[in-house]
Amino acid sequence: MKCVLALAFGSASAFVAQTATTQQSSALLGAKEDLVALAEANTDAIGKSIGFWDPLGASSLDFFGLELSGRLPAGATIGYLRHAEIKHGRVAMAAFVGYCVQANGIHFPWTPFPGFTEGLSPPEQWAALPPVAKWQFFVYIGILEALGECFPAGEHYAVGGKPGVYPSIKTPNDQMASCLVYPWHGFPLDLFDPFGTVAKLPEEKKERGRRVEINNGRLAMLGIFGFLSEQKVPGSVPFLTGLVKPLPDMEIMGPFVGTDGVASIF
Incomplete structure (x- = not known):
């Protein structure tokens, strides 16, 4: 039975x-x-x-x-994946440019942080940061991530909204304004298009800009991982051999690993 x-x-x-x-x-x-x-x-x-x-x-x-x-709704996964690709591409573009700048020794005219010395590669510069400085980065990124999910009803990328859009933090919607991580004093400029120049472009230029952004983001993702791969395994990216400093004994992807190889979150 x-x-x-x-x-x-x-x-x-x-x-x-x-x-x-x-x-x-x-x-x-x-x-x-x-x-x-x-x-x-x-x-x-x-x-x-x-x-x-x-x-x-x-x-x-x-x-x-x-x-x-x-x-x-149907297509939510595709919306999620498209938004993730655009966001990761933007981060990778910033990382790629930042790596090139830092690897060439370009920094503020003052000592960026105690213990900073010339000749450090970008991963070494991050490892040399004190844990409290790293936490500041992560907390700020966490705030931006939380606010980036505060869309007005029906505009979220997983329910039919446009992927890649970051809601306004200068003029927050009701959901964002009620978010606990939104600063009481607000933000003076938006994270995307802070000066309103993109909004004034004709639609055909906006469309082309979105295509260019996706392509550049994909290349940047390959580029930044190419740098890190060559540093970790010298010779793995022949085109970069001799252009980046090898770091075979360093844990590059450990966010709280110091220059001594020991992980510490405090």
Whole structure:
């Protein structure tokens, strides 16, 4: 009897899941078609040569089953992945430029922090920072991350909003203003387009700028990891051999590892 009930319930649940999956797949297919169209519209040299490239099939996934359960609309995973790529690309562009600047010994005219010495590579400069300084970076980044999720209703990237958008921190919406991490005095400028120059551009230039940003972000992600890979494993990136300082005995990706190789969060 138990076996019969198990099979019956199993068949029923399988039928429901299959029906829901079919409906979800149709809706998800539309979001994926938009993604393919976006890739094919990228006529720049890199985008045109690569086109739509999804070797892991990430555009067909449903993270945590939230779309299938109806808690998020179809295409939410694609919106999440697109937003993540744009955000990581922006961080990588800042990291790549910062690495080039710091590796060439360019810094403020004063000593940036106690113990700073000339000739340190970017990973060594980070390792030489005292833990309290590192915590300041992480706390500030955490605040920006929290505020970056405070979208007005219907404008979040996972529910149909435009990926890559960072909500205004100068004129916060109600959700952001009620956030515990929003500073009481507010921010004088927005994080994105602080001087309003991008908003004044014609739409065709904005569209091209978005394509350029994605391409540059992808290159920057490869670039910054190329620097770190060559430092950690000399010769792994032949093009960079001899251009970056090798650090085979240093834990480059340890955020709280000091120059002595010991991790300390305080």
